[in-house]
Amino acid sequence: MTTTLLPEGWELIVGLEVHAELATATKMFSAAPNMFGDDPNTNIDPVTLGLPGSLPVLNEKAVELAIRLGLAVHCSVEPSVFSRKNYFYPDMPKDFQISQYDKPINVDGWLELPDGTVIGIERAHLEEDTGKSSHMGGDGRIHGASHSLVDYNRAGVPLLEIVSRPDIRTPDQAKAYVSELRSILVATGASDGKMEEGSMRVDANVSVHHPGEPFGTRCEIKNLNSLRSLGRAIEYEARRQVDVLEAGETIRQETRHWNEAEGRTSTMRVKEDADDYRYFPEPDLVPLAPSAEWIEQIRADLPPMPAERRARLAAAAGVPKTTDSVAVIVERDLDGLALATLELGADPGRVLVHVEQNLSGDGSAELRPDLLAALIALETGGELTATQAKQVLADVVATGADPAEVAKAKGFEAMSSDALFTAIDEIIAGSPDEWERFRTGDQKARGKLTGFFVGQVMKATRGQADGGAVTARLNELAAG
Secondary structure, eight states: OOOOOOOTTOEEEEEEEEEEEOOOSBOSSSSSBOOSSOOTTOSOOTTTTTOTTOOOOOOHHHHHHHHHHHHHTTOEEOOBOEEEEEOOOTTSTTSEEEEEOSSOSEEEEEEEOTTSOEEEEEEEEEEEOOOEEEEESTTSSSTTOSEEEEEOSSTTOEEEEEEEOSOBOSHHHHHHHHHHHHHHHHHHTSOOOOGGGTSEEEEEEEEEEOTTSOOOOOEEEEEEOSHHHHHHHHHHHHHHHHHHHHTTOOOOOEEEEEETTTTEEEEEEEOOOGGGGTOEEOTTSOOBOOOHHHHHHHHHTOOOOHHHHHHHHHHHHTSOTTOHHHHHHHHTTOHHHHHHHHHTTOOHHHHHHHHHHSOOSTTGGGOOHHHHHHHHHHHHTTSSOHHHHHHHHHHHHHHOOOHHHHHHHTTOOOOOHHHHHHHHHHHHHHOHHHHHHHHHSOHHHHHHHHHHHHHHHHHHTTTOSOHHHHHHHHHHHHTO
């Protein structure tokens, strides 16, 4: 992970609040549809609009999805209570949001990033989403707008707010956390995780301090809807806070807006505390107490999570679970292919290389493991070079043909040692200056020139030469 470019002696502290809309057919407390992209104010009903006499009815599926996510991130599922979070703003016509406050459904969990870092999760609680206000005119914000429009389609959509502990130390780590959490949400079926559609939104709590001293005053950056924006916003805000503190001023706890075009944050409002929302238990909903039997049934139905899949693939390939190729393969959902190929006895290193580097296009997921294993056997047996194997694999993915038949049709055959050595001698003879620098240079210089000679030999042999064999021969000749 790269670090924030802060002056020496400063440390970044980040906690994230991820809001994920749950994949239910209807809203949190009513039968109104939970659909994205419909015409404004069509997915509404008396509960959505807060009409007098309308009462909330809890969506059982939303509770199940919340528990699925909670279990997947190692939370304890607890009896919980819904509360009214009071505030006056047009996006909630009843002037309060039903949420969970002091007794959330999921508490004290964690998740593991691909690099092995563990990030704590304080809570993951249920609530209803708000409507969407569109400020017309100006820059799209309320200040300077000529008028505002409100769409209540989103109001009441089931929402799970996942609050991390302040364990994140770099912007890259923040992005990795959100990416991992999104993968878990999708794997559990709790949410589609589409940040571009607003079904997953991130608020970042950012502060800076000198290591060994108490954490600094935090500022919250609201509604970051892409990983790129998240990283840039954290980076900017951390530097801003350091500049303020080094100027002898103090940080004010506040909510800030991220301007993507300008690449900077700005004050939205002084940060509210819980007292400002006047929380009190929702009188129209009873406490939520899932049975132990139901929780265990949900746990038993969970599929393997990304971290478990990475560990399984790494163990099968005999590499550390933090290996980059392992993370990429699982992220692309190709670990099933890799595992099945490994079970057939294929060379682990070549399996990881091919699945990571050469199987990112259409049709890759449908490739039969036995065909990939057969291709790797040709490669490790010396009948195909790495370059030839890559070309053959592309045709196998496209046609489903046998690798040996594809190789024969392309005219690929193993190059004899005599032919390879002759080709190398000819390239050396034609490049005396480069060869002298290779022969007499240090390890760094030799490394740079190796690519030159290998490339020339591959060109002369039309890709039939094996790059590893060429490198070995060059080193052998240079050693005398």
